[in-house]
Amino acid sequence: MPKQFTPKVVTANHLLEGDVIYQTATGWTRRLSEAELLTDEADADLRLIDALQQTDAVVGAYLADVKVVNNALEPTHFREEFRTTGPSNYAHGKQVDLH
């Protein structure tokens, strides 16, 4: 039996800044909370193809698993969780840049 599709977002790194970005319905955002939630597999594949074609703006686009908790998007894996915050040894990256 095929594996059931789990909710996803398209994520990548910004070409110039190198930081983590997420695809929205109309462009890109630095906040996971503003990402476009993809619950349909065919739709997710199309959105990823769209992202992969934007080679002059983003690098390394892929689909990352998310879950919806209290109407908010949260990563399901610790690697993705670190990508939403930044390193744990200094207050650098998103944990300060987005506040």
Add this chain to the structure above:
Amino acid sequence: MYTYSGFDKAFLAQRNTQFRSQVERRISGALTEDEFKPLRLMNGLYLQLHAYMLRVAIPYGTLNSAKMNKLADIADKWDKGYGHFTTRQNIQFNWPKLGDVPDMLDALAEVGMHAIQTSGNTIRNVTADHFAGAAADEIADPRPVAELLRQWSTDHPEFQFMPRKFKIAITGSPNDRAVTRAHDIGLRMLERDGTRGFEVIVGGGLGRTPMIGKVIHDFLPEADLLPYLEAIVSVWNQIGRRDNKYKARIKITVHEHGIDEIRSFVNARFEQTRATFSGVDQNMLREIETQFAPPSFKTASDAPFNEAYHNDPMFRSWADTNLTAHQAPRYKIVSISLKKHGETPGDASAAQMRVLAELARDYGHDELRISHEQNVILPHVHMSDLPALHARLRSANLATANIGLISDIIACPGMDYCALATARSIPIAQQIANRFDDLKREQDIGQLKIKISGCINACGHHHVGHIGILGLDRAGVESYQITLGGDHTETAAVGERAGPGFSADEIIPAIERIIEAYLELRSARDETFLETYQRTGLAPFKAALYPQAKAVAAE
């Protein structure tokens, strides 16, 4: 120290101009990422988890104050005010912007530095004993040979598209501080009947398949070094496994063919390569050697040292831990710890880099080294200057007296930065250091090497740590596997896996149980952890690590 020739400067300027144009074309969209990636990697530029990372080569770990100050300026101007010194004696900047990197490379070129071949399937930065040119046990300074290797391997046309990366380490001392047995090629300088030569070790490496290197030549005359190394790399370049990334390193080639067959291939190729070397390389080596002449050592009384040693317990503790015997009378090699408890191993702020540069100029004949253990070395300091040096280190938060102790931990950047990592390394290192500092047991525990890697690629050298820690992703949770009994020296050994891994919460208590077991097991206070382990084997440590298993077995 080697100073760039006109040829070096012109080559670097040309490469930097090329890369500036490549970056411009990437930004304009003329180059795709697939086209650009190999070009940026050739120039040391990675894309990590949160940002780009620029890895700058510090050839054989040698710097002077001008270079260190430039690294500080770069950290301030284009990064976040710090740099990370690595196990390959390089420095990494974790936050550059793509558009700034060409300017960073131009700034590096002003002091004769670059990021070429710090990535990609090329011969990487040649590493060396960090006490080179100073150590009391040294046959000769290996750095002139390392510089010759740098010149030979940089942009070598035959070796730009190899099966995989290739790392060379060299030592001039019988006590191996350069981990030569865990490199693709390790070179150990020897002297026989007044003639200098090398024991050539091949096929060592860590990573997913750790191997201790094998001796391919027990005494290679110095004059044959370049043609012989060219023969080794050339043989591997032809028969190395390009079909499988994980089997591409020379350690697998040596393992699959056997050292005797590889030796015969190399000897056959050596006949050809030797004929192409006219001896000009040896003339160049003689010229390079003049640039590594020892400094003019001063003569002075060591009374200030003795006075401080007897009257200042902080100084005494630091002197007992962080100084090493020097070849010149009344000189010491000073290891400056970048492992202050709770800090990130190997990190130095721009302000600290400037202090280190100033101290090197004021007390250290303008020389600095970066060790593969992620510390900074002042190789030549007269004993009379040590009290003043120590006072200035203290005010810069650089006087931690822990070299070789449990908190002097190697840790790779792990999943705090690295895109390849499977778990974090830095917080584990910070917690271990803080825990044993709180217990005030570091001095009692004595010489102990903990080495942590955040993935199987083993940048943190965990296989050769007395205690090795490997961070893995186990079903979506960070998990840490322990190896025991590794050895990075001339008696190199790969550690034994102790058993099932531990969660992030469990790993610090697990390390404590190993240490408690050691303190109980050691036959005398001066029996080191590794000696105890070699005497008792894994069993008593395993019993301490997994008390439940012991209880179950007893039922």
